[in-house]
Amino acid sequence: QVQLVESxxxxxxxxxxxxxxxxxxxxxxxxxxxxxxxxxxxxREFVAAIRRNGGTIYYADSVKGRFAxxxxxxxxxxxxxxxxxxPEDTAVYYCAAGTAITSTIRRSESYANWxxxxxxxxxx
Numbered sequence: 001q002v003q004l005v006e007s008x009x010x011x012x013x014x015x016x017x018x019x020x021x022x023x024x025x026x027x028x029x030x031x032x033x034x035x036x037x038x039x040x041x042x043x044r045e046f047v048a049a050i051r052r053n054g055g056t057i058y059y060a061d062s063v064k065g066r067f068a069x070x071x072x073x074x075x076x077x078x079x080x081x082x083x084x085x086x087p088e089d090t091a092v093y094y095c096a097a098g099t100a101i102t103s104t105i106r107r108s109e110s111y112a113n114w115x116x117x118x119x120x121x122x123x124x
Contacts, residue, residue, distance in 0.1 A: 002026035002076075002113050004095045009118030012085055016122070020080040022095030022115060029053075029073040032100050035080045036108055037091035037120075046106040047093070048080060058105055063089075085122045092117040 003025040012018055020035070034049035048069040049058045057069055068081040078095060098111030 002028065002031065002097050004097060004113055004115035006093065006095045006115045006118040009093060009120045011121040011123065014086055014122055014124050016085050017081070017083045018085065018120060020082065020093055020095075020118060020120075022078040022080075024076040024078075024097065026076065027073070028071060028076045028078065028097065031097040031113070032105060032110075033069075033071055033078040034096045034098075034105070034111060035069060035078075036094045036096060037089075038094070038117075039091040042091075044094070044108055046108070049100075049105050050078065060106075082120070085120075087122050087124045090120060090122050092119050 005023050008020040035047040036044050037047050038044040046060050050069045050071050054071050066084045071078045094117045095115040096111035097113040100110035104110045
């Protein structure tokens with residue numbers, strides 16, 4: 001099991017960029033890593049995921065081409081670079097670690113370890 005701590009959230013204008021980081025207490029190399037987000041009044045939704053060896057990456061259609069997930073297993077960190085932010089990207093962003101098969105990698109129940117979340121607010 002790993003403990004995850006997110007950082008890098010904040011309030012920005014539409015079109016700006018933010019870089020979220022997730023630091024793990026244990027070795028991330030054993031886990032698939034992902035980012036989810038939850039807006040007020042909405043369910044938690046998948047944003048991006050990266051396989052243990054970094055070889056395969058998945059994105060939600062809503063962020064494809066704007067967001068980029070990466071990982072550094074040596075430093076036990078995962079990063080989400082968010083560009084061209086839109087007001088609809090406003091949410092609490094969560095880092096998660098787990099093991100998943102391809103068909104479930106976008107599902108929150110595939111991840112047993114979660115951070116506390118970091119707020120991202122995008123104004124128009």
